[in-house]
Amino acid sequence: MSLWAGLSITSPRYSFLIAVGFSFQSLTRTQQQIQQTGIFLYLFTPEQYAKLIENGQPGNRGKDHYPVVKLFMDNELSLWLITELDPDCPDTAFGLYDWGYGYPELTHHSLWELEKSQNMHCLLYRDRSFVAKYPISVYTYAANEAWAITEDDVLLRQAYETLKL
Template structure:
């Protein structure tokens, strides 16, 4: 399975071209590593390398954080029981900061709409 569909790749690249320093795009794609608690909600992809992505990263240790991730590095962690997969049903509805607030509260990435919407600022 490809990590990104063509529309997702296009949106990830478009988001990276946004030079507004206050940007807070909704995540475009959710990746996860089978057999682990590792999850990534990605909103941008470096157009030059298409290897460095920005998003909410959760390595399953209770400390999800916003930052950059090397997709080739993540793929290199695949093994006999671990595969990098794309959640085919995920649609980012809220800004990435909202998912980050929910993740910090729950100590892992949460994507359930009813839970995440509680973290939308008033």
């Protein structure tokens, strides 16, 4: 049995949800539970969600996708560029993650864990103005050089030219 409560707030640039979840079952979320609770309604637009699922299809995995969405915590340290969701378990996202400690990594992450890491002083936002200019490999290379995910055009261009894409 699960109980979910939330307040959805939007602003011109960002959207976020204050969510409180109490789960009396396993922390493993099934696709049906995710659809029932509407977890992703505030993280992604329907178009972004469809693109993330498409990128995560078995025939598309392992490709150098452009990031579809940028999420961040309002502490301005934690940042995620997400390229795909696992269609069998849409709680599992793949992308470039940086918790703000100087070690960005390209890996899978649970959106459920991201949501649970929110508190009254640190909320999860979606950057509504983000548009990816390069594939995730370029952002990863630039992040490893800068020790943080960056959108600096000079660093991204240098990474692009270094990778010769």
